[in-house]
Amino acid sequence: MKTIIPKIRVKNFLEAWTRKKLQSLAPLRGGFAFKSEKFQNVGIPIVRISNIGFDGTVGGEFEYYSKLNPDEKFVLKGRSLLLAMSGATTGKIAMLDSEEEYYQNQRVGYFQNNGAVDYDFLSSVLQTKAFTNQLNAVLVAGAQPNISSKEIDSFEFCIPESIEEQSAIGTLFRTLDDLLGSYKDNLANYQSLKATMLFKLFPKAGQTVPEIRLDGFEGEWKKVKLKDVTESIEYGLNASAKEFDGENKYIRITDIDDVSRKFKENSLTSPDINVSECDNYLLCEKDILFARTGASVGKTYLYDIKDGKVYFAGFLIRARIKEKFDSKFIFQNTLTDRFTQYVKVTSQRSGQPGVNGKEYGEYELDIPKCEEQQAIGAYFSNLDNLISAHQEKISQLETLKKKLLQDMFI
Template sequence: MSNIPNIRFKGFTDAWEQRKLGDMVSFSKGSGYSKGDLKENGTPIILYGRLYTKYETVISEVDTFADEKKGSVFSKGGEVIVPASGETAEDISIASVVEKSGILLGGDLNIITPPDEMDSAFLAISISNGKPHNDMAKMAQGKSVVHLHNSDLEKIDLPYPNYDEQRRISGFFFDLDNLITLHQRKCEQMKTLKKYMLQKMFPKNGQSVPEIRFDGFTDAWEQRKLGELSFSFEYGLNAAAKEYDGENKYIRITDIDDESHEFKQDDLTSPDTDLSVVDNYKLSEGDILFARTGASVGKSYIYKASDGLVYYAGFLIRARIKEENNPEFVYQNTLTNNYEKFIKVTSMRSGQPGVNAQEYSQFEIMIPSKAEQDKIAYCFRNLDNLITLHQGECEKLKKLKKYMLQNMFPKKG
């Protein structure tokens, strides 16, 4: 049977072939090891759970170890492994290539050894996506634990091109995965740096100066309450949300990302009210929002003009910072351990946790001169921009990968 994908590399025009996996490869099983066998050092080992927690097409480095047992199965390099059991059919309908030889392969692994004319990485990508993946998921059997056997894998229909095209496809996705990993790693490095700087660039309890300062600043910081730094605390708009009208955005607690504290704009809404009479609920540059109730109490967000025309909802409190203070500096204080402790203590209620405007106004902040605030604010905003940049690039690459997986393999079997 022949079929052709939507997107191909130049120079490849032959139709793909399709055969049963069992007619092309050989199958075997790993040997019985479990998490209880893992040790700090020993022989490298791969257990089935790794495949659906790390999602690697090619396993290059192994950081789990065990003592060798009699009858153990070792990789020779280039095998494709598929979990034999897991919690869901989707979990186990995936595959990875074991790049190196001498790796112990655990018992709940189906092992596929492809022939010389089939690229291992291409086979793993094919199994983990598209029709072969869907067919595998249908075959997985079980209730609390689902199982997939080599006898099931034998029946999978696998479309494939010639070896050169296989290598071009697997190489493309290998490079794409490396780019995604690079941006993820950079993002984590920036997050780690920011966490460190938040601990070092604000004074610890009982101290009047931070451990790290910019050159030229030596004066002691002064303690102020958030209410002293703000000229207003106001509750948000009491209106339901409706479908986004293309201009007027509505921010609710759930629209603030739990980790980045950015305004999530992938599912926008507009306030369902007469907007001609609610100008006071429009956000302005530097406005800081606080979640006042529920599991997300204490979550904060600072408005930026790039977020567009935004109205804020009723379960949020807006603080407007006085001109003699830097709003970004104040906002970054809401990401510190000191703020987290304040919220934990202040939000305790007999029912649902909450912090009202009066209570928020009592949060104590150590304040340096405006010039030093500006320097610190600029530093952290740059870090946040770098984090957002790498996250954005990572998401773009993931979308590209998803699109290419859908279009570089035949859709019909």
């Protein structure tokens, strides 16, 4: 008989793994069929399928049930491993970890923690391909997704007999999830801080000073147009893309990340043209690109010298910022609600939305003295670096988790 062992083992554990049905480990229990007229705005929250997110968390808006327990067994408290059993999130797993009580809706399954398996280990097992493949096999294509507890209970998994090995593996993944959660919380805080400061560090309409000033600065800001702070506003290169030649990068609208506004380098290309004749389309420091048409109109990118030798494509407009103005400060202006609203109004066309170079040049912004521009630009640059660092760390941890889920389970 073939020995069943995973590719990667926890140190000091050597026994082979065995195949078992989920029913013998933690049978799935359905919830309570609450009647809609019993829902209240106060009471005990009900976990419904809409509260189970694609990210494995329980949240969102809850409905409440104010009556005493419909049945004690449908009360969730402590660590509860849940499964969405119908709807768009069918098959999604979430861990509810709370000392507060929740009710379990009938379309939400609960894996009963009877002590037959380490709960953290089980949570990890249910994130593997072994679970996904069996789930897909019982879902009916084209129908409203739904699954029964009987179907889930019949799923089989290879697990170690030793609870100690299960616990070691479960603890590893719980630690990894906690670390991911911490980085995601910090990322959300930094992103929220940036949104707040973009609102408060720039003057509101009709104002000549911002709500918040960095230390050491005073005086009113001056109203100018984008064309007043630029040496030129020019359209990009009219050339198709080809396979990346290892040196000359080509940036198009789709190469600018919608959220971070960084140059995405996961699928680099080069302009399909003799670049020796295209120096005018080569980006330099203090260059800002603007998307001029389509759904992404208004999306911007500030050239970073670390991006290397970059040529910009025809559906982008380059604004080259004058030496006496801070390009980082100007770029952050393009992330404000004020700029977004300008683009929304200006881009309205009978056909595809768009903003041309002349129209971008007419955008009005408020500018302080150079030193304050530089201070604000540096503030947001540092904040952007923190956000990028957290995004990169989250990506690395998610990649690590995916690899471990492949190699530590069968």
